[in-house]
Amino acid sequence: MKEKEKRVLTGNEAISRGFYEAGGIIAASYPGSPTVEVVEKLKEYEEVYSEFSTNEKVALEVAIGGSFYGVRSMAVMKHVGVNIAADPLMTFTQTPINGGFLLISGDDPGLASSQNEQDNRLFAKFANIAVLDPSNSQEAKDYTKLALDISEKFQIPMMLRITSRICHSRSIVSLDERIEAEVKGINRDKDKFCMIPPGSRRAQFFMKERIEKLEEYAYDLEINTLEEIESDTLIITSGMVYQNLKEVNPNASIWKLGLIYPISNKRAKEITAKYNRVIIIEEMMPFIENELKLMGIKCEGKEHFSFTGELDIKDIEAGLHNAGIIKDKRSYSERFVETVPRPPLFCTGCPHRPVFDILKKSKAKTIIGDIGCYSMAFLFPFEQSNIIISMGASIGITKGIKKAMSKKEDNEPLVAVIGDGTFFHSGLPTFVNLLHKKQEGENMTFIVLDNRTTAMTGGQPNASSGLYNDRDDMKVGIKTLLESMGFDRVNEINQYDYKAAAKLFKEEIAYDGLSIIVANGPCALKYNIEEPYYYVDPTICISCRACIKTNCPPLRMIKYEGIEKLKSSIDEDMCVGCSVCAQVCPVNAIKSSKEINREDEKIDN
Incomplete structure (x- = not known):
């Protein structure tokens, strides 16, 4: 007998492999740590259709559609994503399963990359679905396949609850060949799939009975x-x-x-x-x-x-x-070796850096943040978020604060930030809601940070990514979309143009009404931004640390030979040439290396 091929896989990779081996067809996800890699790896399998959807609710619905057609389907998200998907989930669990259905919930004990620590085992019981809990990568693969089998056997959606440690740790996994699952086609029994009374009333008993049957099945289940x-x-x-x-x-x-x-x-x-x-x-x-x-x-x-x-x-x-x-x-x-603590920080050349450097110098006292790379603006040295709750919440929260302030005749300027991925994820309905009972003189400035990628989770595409490259098929302009909704004061600015951005921010924060700034600038990491590097002339530098305060990784204070005072410096191997440090320098001590190249050309001539 031929020995099985073995590989060292992460838990995420193992789930992808298990779904492939089980004959899976449809997989949808919204990228969120710790489960991003599941769908990333599914791209390797041509037999599987996979996508990063606009949000978790949409991802769940795409997978539900696949299951309704009778093919094995999977929705993948981090634990808080299940909250977004809860509306269709809590009703879908009342219907019979046509094609095996699996929900991957990436729980995060210890909050390695999350805003809360909710335990989705409780959510699964609440939703009347069964839960498998793997302890290594081999089990992650095997349980994925078993979950789809159980799903079809008992007509029940299944949850594979996986934690951050399992998602990212590696262990040896034995591989199997893909087995194509039966495609059943759509079941048009409206009494079972149209979940309004009286169908949904009968479904309560159906859910209770299948859990009871599954409990009997669990008596001698080998994985226990x-x-x-x-x-x-x-x-x-x-x-x-x-x-x-x-x-x-x-x-x-x-x-x-x-x-x-x-x-x-x-x-x-x-x-x-x-x-x-x-x-x-x-x-x-x-x-x-x-x-x-x-x-x-x-x-x-x-x-x-x-x-x-x-x-x-x-x-x-x-x-x-x-x-x-x-x-x-x-x-x-x-x-357990103690290491030097290293707080998270924006990447070299990140377009969010100038935005929060400008906001720190502005007169805005209250800044409502959101979930994304820009959440790190809460940390030192920017410290420019007073509130961060959940994806898309910054817009509605700002409106609620402003309405409460208006009752007290307090018109302090409010600033809210939201990223482009989050804008498409859950910001659209909250922006539409701003138009409801909109009043003159309500000083609110909304900044949409448009780097045209879902950067926090590895650069997955979003609806505006196609404006920067030909690989992505969605080309939605945020400014155009907002104007079509009915907003009449929407400005667009290049985040890297520091002086122009600072001028616009000052004007809009001072504006006595609602205004929106779409701050554009490509994610330097995603789009491999690499312009001529910048360097410091220590003979001009006055050690004011204005550049250092932008918190860009290549910048540091060093001792130059023959100069007593510490002066700033730039690691040319790390610099991507975004120029923000040069723009904030008050004495023009920071220069582009392309100027050196021009001098060399003159000498050669």
Whole structure:
């Protein structure tokens, strides 16, 4: 028998491979860490149609459409993206499944790249769908295939809940050949798929019955594995926590759950009855713990382990020591090397940098931020966001603040920022809503940062990307779109033209009414911006640090030979020639290297 090919894959890559092997056809996503790579990798498989959709709701609906036609389909998003997709999800879960359907939820214990830490296992139960929880890349691939099988067997949408650590970590995965799944075509039974009463009333019983059937199926499901030893203690866990628990190697039996909802009531009672103590170890909410307690099973959990953050080896050992399971703790200090803290910052040549440098120098006291690269403006040295909540929220929040201010006759200028990806994701309806009960004299300035890519997650295309390149097929002009909505004061400015942008920002913030600035400038990383580098003439530099305060990575203060005072410098290998530092220098000490080239040409001539 031919040995299977093996590769080292991330969890994200493994999910892509599993969907391909399972005969998947339609996959849609909105890019959000930690799950971006799933759809990126699906581009390698011609048999699969994949796309980055406008937002998570649209992505879910595209995948639902594929499932309705009878092909295996998948929607991929980070945990907070499920909130955006909740409207169609909560009704779609009432219908039977035609083609296998899988929702990938990238949960983020520890908030590595998210604004909250919500536990979407709870969302899955709320939506009456089942949840699989892989602990490594092999399981990520296998569970993807199993989820699609279960989905079709029990007529139920499935959730694969994967965490940031599994998404990005790598392990060995055995590959299989693709097996084409049956394409069933559209089921036109309107009583089952038109979800308005009375059809949706009947669907409540349908959802209850299929969960009950799936619970019976879970009784002897192979991915729920019991590792028994001579002990009076049973530990129940799932996901990445299992791998860390094995490193600790406590003197206890382990029941590792692959299907974490629904849990077989009968099997859980049979297993736990053998032990004096049952301890649940899980990240974030006490989901498994509460499920067992609802079954009447006495167990411990969150009294020993944190409700927030990842549970690494040290955390698990400390919790088990606190529970009296481990007597002597080992030292893991040599495994966890302290590193120099490095706060996130804008990339070299980022077009957002001049915007927030200008805003810092402006008279705007209140700036409402949003989700994207520009969220980092909240951090030092810019510190130019007072509020950041969720994608697209900056616009509606600004309107709400202004209406409240108007009641108190307070007309302080308000500034809101939103990126182009977020504008198309969820900003459009909030901009339309600005036209509702719009009043003269409400001083609000809205800045749309148009770098024509979804930069925060790796440069995926959005609706305006085609204006910068021929690879992308959408060419929506934001200024034109806003004017077509009915906004009469929309200005467009090149973000790299610092002086012109500063002048426009000053005028619009002072304007006693609603105005919009579309600030254009290509993402330097996405579009490989590389103009002649800039350099500092230390004999002219006055050490004012105006350039340093723009926080561009190539800039630093150094000691020049023969000059006592520290002067600014630019790493020419890092500089992309955006020129912002030169534009903010008050004494013209920063010059373009193309001037050097011109001097060389004169000498040659």
